[in-house]
Amino acid sequence: MLAGLTVLLLVISAISLTVGASGANLWTALVQILRGEQIGLQESVILFDIRLPRLVMGILVGAALAVSGAVMQGLFRNPLADPGLVGVSAGAGLGAISAIVLGGLLPLAMREGLGYYTVPVAAFLGGWFTTILLYRLSTSRGRTSVAVMLLGGIALAALTGALSGILIYMANDAQLRDLTFWGLGSLAGATWEKVLVAGPLIVLALAATPFLARALNGLALGEAAAAHLGIPVQRMKNIAILTVAAAVGAAVAVSGGIGFIGIVVPHLLRLMIGPDHRYLLPNAALLGASLLILADMISRSIIAPAELPIGIVTATLGGPFFLWILLRNRSLLDL
Amino acid sequence: MLTATDICVSLSGTPVLNGLDFRAEPGQITAIVGPNGSGKTTLLRAMTQELPYEGEVRLGGDDIAHIPGWDLAARRAVLPQASRIAFPFTVLEIVRFGMMACADPPPPTRASEALERVGLAGFEGRFYQELSGGEQQRVQLARVLTQVWDPVGPEGPRWLFLDEPVSSLDIGHQLEVMGLMADYAAAGGGVVAVMHDLNLTAMFAGSVAMLVQGRLEAQGPARHVLTDRILSAAYGCRVQVGVAPDGDIPFVLPQAASAPGG
Numbered sequence: 001m002l003a004g005l006t007v008l009l010l011v012i013s014a015i016s017l018t019v020g021a022s023g024a025n026l027w028t029a030l031v032q033i034l035r036g037e038q039i040g041l042q043e044s045v046i047l048f049d050i051r052l053p054r055l056v057m058g059i060l061v062g063a064a065l066a067v068s069g070a071v072m073q074g075l076f077r078n079p080l081a082d083p084g085l086v087g088v089s090a091g092a093g094l095g096a097i098s099a100i101v102l103g104g105l106l107p108l109a110m111r112e113g114l115g116y117y118t119v120p121v122a123a124f125l126g127g128w129f130t131t132i133l134l135y136r137l138s139t140s141r142g143r144t145s146v147a148v149m150l151l152g153g154i155a156l157a158a159l160t161g162a163l164s165g166i167l168i169y170m171a172n173d174a175q176l177r178d179l180t181f182w183g184l185g186s187l188a189g190a191t192w193e194k195v196l197v198a199g200p201l202i203v204l205a206l207a208a209t210p211f212l213a214r215a216l217n218g219l220a221l222g223e224a225a226a227a228h229l230g231i232p233v234q235r236m237k238n239i240a241i242l243t244v245a246a247a248v249g250a251a252v253a254v255s256g257g258i259g260f261i262g263i264v265v266p267h268l269l270r271l272m273i274g275p276d277h278r279y280l281l282p283n284a285a286l287l288g289a290s291l292l293i294l295a296d297m298i299s300r301s302i303i304a305p306a307e308l309p310i311g312i313v314t315a316t317l318g319g320p321f322f323l324w325i326l327l328r329n330r331s332l333l334d335l
Numbered sequence: 336m337l338t339a340t341d342i343c344v345s346l347s348g349t350p351v352l353n354g355l356d357f358r359a360e361p362g363q364i365t366a367i368v369g370p371n372g373s374g375k376t377t378l379l380r381a382m383t384q385e386l387p388y389e390g391e392v393r394l395g396g397d398d399i400a401h402i403p404g405w406d407l408a409a410r411r412a413v414l415p416q417a418s419r420i421a422f423p424f425t426v427l428e429i430v431r432f433g434m435m436a437c438a439d440p441p442p443p444t445r446a447s448e449a450l451e452r453v454g455l456a457g458f459e460g461r462f463y464q465e466l467s468g469g470e471q472q473r474v475q476l477a478r479v480l481t482q483v484w485d486p487v488g489p490e491g492p493r494w495l496f497l498d499e500p501v502s503s504l505d506i507g508h509q510l511e512v513m514g515l516m517a518d519y520a521a522a523g524g525g526v527v528a529v530m531h532d533l534n535l536t537a538m539f540a541g542s543v544a545m546l547v548q549g550r551l552e553a554q555g556p557a558r559h560v561l562t563d564r565i566l567s568a569a570y571g572c573r574v575q576v577g578v579a580p581d582g583d584i585p586f587v588l589p590q591a592a593s594a595p596g597g
Contacts, residue, residue, distance in 0.1 A: 077421045077422075078421050079421060079422065214435060217432060217435075218432060218435060220420055220421060220422055220424065221418060221420065221429075221432060222415065222418060224380075224383075224385045224413070224415065225413070225415060225418065227384070227385075227404065228383065228407075228408060228411075228412065228413040228482075229408055229432065229433070229435050229436045229482070230404045230405040230406075230407065230408025230409070230435070230436045231404070231435075232404055270422060270423060274423070274424070274425065274428070275422035275423055275424055275428075276424075276428060
């Protein structure tokens with residue numbers, strides 16, 4: 001499965017590099033590169049400065065969203081938990097918007113110390129705070145209530161959305177330009193700088209998941225049962241929350257709110273390979289990356305030369321899919 | 336040896352256990368019985384650290400509060416009352432989770448062996464969520480068994496803590512599971528079980544602890560604890576205990592009992 005998904009990702013990546021608004025024949029260019037031949041300047045710029053950073057960012061963001069969805073579902077012991085649905089993305093968005101609008105108020109030393117990382121770090125903090133709050137709200141005595149989680153998530157998303165709205169009103173024109181892409185989510189405007197900013201956080205989060213897999217399997221039996229298996233439950237929950245916050249924060253900081261990847265990918269994989277997190281998490285990273293790049297290709301080509309925000313594509317495909325999951329899991333929603 | 340000394344537990348401000356002492360020896364089944372709400376499950380959950388408690392619980396002489404989680408997991412396994420699982424795990428996957436805690440990797444056939452012991456041979460590929468309550472209970476028991484498979488380890492006897500292990504089973508499987516518990520104890524392991532069925536308790540338990548309103552009313556062999564006087568007082572109805580003709584195992588027939596004032 002892992003091998004198959006790797007091939008899928010490579011194939012989709014190669015296609016993605018060659019599809020787009022430019023008329024240049026990039027297939028030929030790709031083949032030339034593989035043969036070790038020189039390619040033209042125009043092709044080179046399009047490939048390496050426009051398409052490639054976008055592709056790499058798509059892979060990072062897709063993997064981050066899918067894996068954080070799977071981790072969150074494991075943590076909440078529920079297949080309906082998704083960072084986008086329960087307000088974690090909104091919290092990360094609020095963090096990012098605060099950094100853009102209010103970043104000027106930070107002490108100069110801090111601003112210079114964080115540099116490009118101000119926005120992702122703020123998004124990470126926003127996502128972290130929201131996740132912790134949500135977990136505290138919906139869990140009492142080791143039992144996580146699905147109803148409280150979903151409804152609490154709606155409340156948190158509304159609240160953070162409102163705060164973000166206030167900040168947007170306060171923003172000046174330059175800041176507004178920076179802010180516009182958040183609403184729908186997009187990979188447009190991907191640059192190597194953004195890749196370098198989001199990459200480390202996402203890679204760090206993905207690197208933590210092999211250590212989480214066993215604990216998430218144990219947690220599926222319930223918190224008490226997991227503890228009886230010798231799993232340090234509290235520590236693992238903290239790591240899981242940090243992982244989700246880091247992955248979602250970094251993804252939101254560079255691409256805005258892209259929904260549904262986190263719920264669709266783990267669910268598809270559970271149908272195909274089962275729910276064991278040791279296999280689910282790495283496969284989710286690969287499939288999430290592939291699906292997001294695919295969605296990005298659709299968003300770039302469906303109304304070419306204009307571009308549809310990718311959030312619209314994932315929502316169009318993911319919304320009905322989510323409803324289907326909801327109907328399949330009706331019994332889990334007993335309030 | 337398991338000893339619980341001066342255990343106090345309060346649930347949302349209401350005291351449930353008040354300075355209770357309890358002990359269990361390896362080599363026999365120790366049953367915790369008592370009327371609804373007498374604190375049976377609370378005692379089990381306190382002794383397995385699922386609830387905060389005051390007092391002291393020692394397992395093989397060590398205070399469990401000071402044994403690291405991984406070490407405890409190798410020495411005792413806990414069967415919860417009912418378990419719902421959110422994801423579509425197969426029976427085999429669930430049973431294998433028990434092996435997470437094993438110090439030495441067990442043979443790959445261990446999970447199937449455990450399933451056979453609980454009467455679920457051939458259930459490996461079934462989905463846990465699609466099983467009946469009684470079958471789920473036995474899958475969990477198989478998982479718990481794989482965790483502490485050998486009744487005696489290098490560090491001493493191992494323990495099974497079981498919360499109503501046979502409450503949702505039919506009589507055939509009740510006898511099968513009780514027999515399994517008795518075998519585990521006979522091989523040197525410790526078994527502590529919360530029980531509702533007084534007759535199965537009398538048949539299999541070497542020691543019976545009767546709880547009433549958060550206190551230990553009596554603990555000892557079944558024929559000393561399951562008496563007309565103790566049972567009638569504990570359950571608030573007149574109970575007549577009989578004795579099977581071929582031994583000293585007491586039995587209780589509901590037909591021979593009567594409600595208070597009846």
